[in-house]
Amino acid sequence: MAHDTFRPASPWLLPLALAAAMTAAGRLDLLAAYTLAGNRFQGALLVMLPVGAFLSSLPGRLRRHGRPRLRSTWQGCAVCFAGGVFLMLAAGLAEMGDGLALTGLAQGNVSAWAFAAIVWAAALCAARLKARWRRHA
Amino acid sequence: MRELLLGGGTGLVLGMAVQRMGLTCRERLRQTAALRDRQTLRVLLMSLGLSTLLASLLMWLAVIDVDELQVVPLHSGTVLGGLIFGAVVGWTGQTPGSAAAGVGGDRFFEGVCGAAGCLAGAALLPAVQGVFTPLRSLLPESGLTWFRVTLDKPYLFAGGFLGQGCVGFLLLTLSLCIRRERPVSAPTEKPAPPPPVSDHPEDVREDTVIATLPGEEPVVVDMAEEPAESENDPVLGESSVAEPESTPIVEEPSAAEPELPSAENAGEAEESLSFAEKNAPQDEPPQAAEPSASLEDPLPSGPETPSPTPGAGSIPPQKKQQFKPSAKKASGKKKKAKKAASP
Known part of the structure; x- marks a missing residue:
């Protein structure tokens, strides 16, 4: 894979972001941000999220002289669009998204812990099923 | 704001x-x-x-x-x-x-x-x-x-x-x-151990051939590692005798410089001895190959090879045995020509 040499780092950035979100607004609610519910804090957070990701990816882009490490495909775009629709529908059903789950984990909500455990179990099964399907396809 | x-x-x-x-x-x-x-x-x-x-x-x-x-x-x-x-x-x-x-x-x-x-x-x-x-x-x-x-x-x-x-x-x-994933280094290939070399006569085994050349030190060749090569050698094997095109020529040792004995040559020499024994005439008793026999006549795979002069403890000179199946064909052609010429 092209990203085999990538090493995940900086585990202290996420705690800072969560602490800032919990201090300013009490929670990190991307569900409310996507529904454009009028919450300014969550809306500004959603807008600046890709900017922060781009700034963090700049050193790697400069090292590669602007060549992208990974490329988008139309199948990937279709999968991402469909996945996004179902993700928001599932988050709406659970009344919890990934942002609320993270802040709920940090403050000790039982529902957040149960949601995270169920999500991880389902993701584990789905990822392994997909890997097996890819191997046999 | x-x-x-x-x-x-x-x-x-x-x-x-x-x-x-x-x-x-x-x-x-x-x-x-x-x-x-x-x-x-x-x-x-x-x-x-x-x-x-x-x-x-x-x-x-x-x-x-x-x-x-x-x-x-x-x-x-x-x-x-x-x-x-x-x-x-x-x-x-x-x-x-x-x-x-x-x-x-x-x-x-x-x-x-x-x-x-x-x-x-x-x-x-x-x-x-x-x-x-x-x-x-x-x-x-x-x-x-x-x-x-x-x-x-x-x-x-x-x-x-x-x-x-x-x-x-x-x-x-x-x-x-959770352990960090460390890069796996490629396994280093261990070099093959060198063949054992010994000067002690106690280390000589039955399947060991000691070759001596005039004026040189004896070289110990362990034949146990190469058992089947000499059998399948088209020059020395019995099957090669039946083949018309093969010419396993065994020549007498000459005064030319001998080749250095190698494992193949040692095997070839052994087979040549057995072959010579089989084809030797009745009045000449076959000479058993001694372990200390010198390999002065390494049988080549090619047509011409020089052989050393016979010395003390060397392999006795062998008869020339040439197989010329082409000669048979030539004689057959001659016969046909004669038949055609005769009325």
């Missing part, structure tokens, strides 16, 4: 965190969910542990207002929604947060499509609330926390902020127990 600035700064830091942990890559997120990517799993657990520790500390210091904390109730919708959410995350490898961060990552168009899908799904939510409401009421609701971190919400354990901090410390310890 203050909310916009705080929200923008938090989004900036959150985007950097998602990118630095590699969660904008869908394949990596999928591998982490499948518990295959240990490095990302380790960093994620470490982040969660640190988040819990920091949140507990800030709540204890009253920097975080506990009245603003939202405790989402646990109901059947959490279970069903969690199952669908997890299945989609495992299949696509994206979450709403990573989809938004993916817009600034490498796969720009996939990030845009993911964010557009999330916006479309959020737009559909008001339309499906009528279906979701009965699904949420299958189990009784309960808004609980593990420890007493709020003033009015129910809790399970009376640990307070210290208990919550201990949970964070446990997550941190769990993350440190």
Whole structure:
């Protein structure tokens, strides 16, 4: 894979972001941000999220002289669009998204812990099923 | 304005965190969910542990207002929604947060499509609330926390902020127990051990041939490693006798410089001895090959080879035996020619 040499780092950035979100607004609610519910804090957070990701990816882009490490495909775009629709529908059903789950984990909500455990179990099964399907396809 | 600035700064830091942990890559997120990517799993657990520790500390210091904390109730919708959410995350490898961060990552168009899908799904939510409401009421609701971190919400354990901090410390310890993936170095090929060399006569075995050349030191050749080569040698094998085209010529040793004996030559010499024994005339008794016989006449694979002069302890000169099946053909042609010529 092209990203085999990538090493995940900086585990202290996420705690800072969560602490800032919990201090300013009490929670990190991307569900409310996507529904454009009028919450300014969550809306500004959603807008600046890709900017922060781009700034963090700049050193790697400069090292590669602007060549992208990974490329988008139309199948990937279709999968991402469909996945996004179902993700928001599932988050709406659970009344919890990934942002609320993270802040709920940090403050000790039982529902957040149960949601995270169920999500991880389902993701584990789905990822392994997909890997097996890819191997046999 | 203050909310916009705080929200923008938090989004900036959150985007950097998602990118630095590699969660904008869908394949990596999928591998982490499948518990295959240990490095990302380790960093994620470490982040969660640190988040819990920091949140507990800030709540204890009253920097975080506990009245603003939202405790989402646990109901059947959490279970069903969690199952669908997890299945989609495992299949696509994206979450709403990573989809938004993916817009600034490498796969720009996939990030845009993911964010557009999330916006479309959020737009559909008001339309499906009528279906979701009965699904949420299958189990009784309960808004609980593990420890007493709020003033009015129910809790399970009376640990307070210290208990919550201990949970964070446990997550941190769990993350440190996951070993880092270290690069695997290619196994170094061990050189083959050199063949044993010994000068002691006790080390000579039955299948050892000692070759001596005039004026040179004896060379010990261990024949045990090469048993079958001499048998399949077309020059020396019996099958080669029947072949018309092969010409295994065994010549007498001459005064020319001999070739240095090698393992093949040693095998060839042994076979030549046996072959010479078979084809030797009756009045000449066959001479058994002695272990100390010198290899002065290494049988070549080619047509012409010089052979050494006979010396003390050397292999006796062998008769010339030439197989010329072409001669038979020539004599047959002559016969035919004679027949054709005669009336």
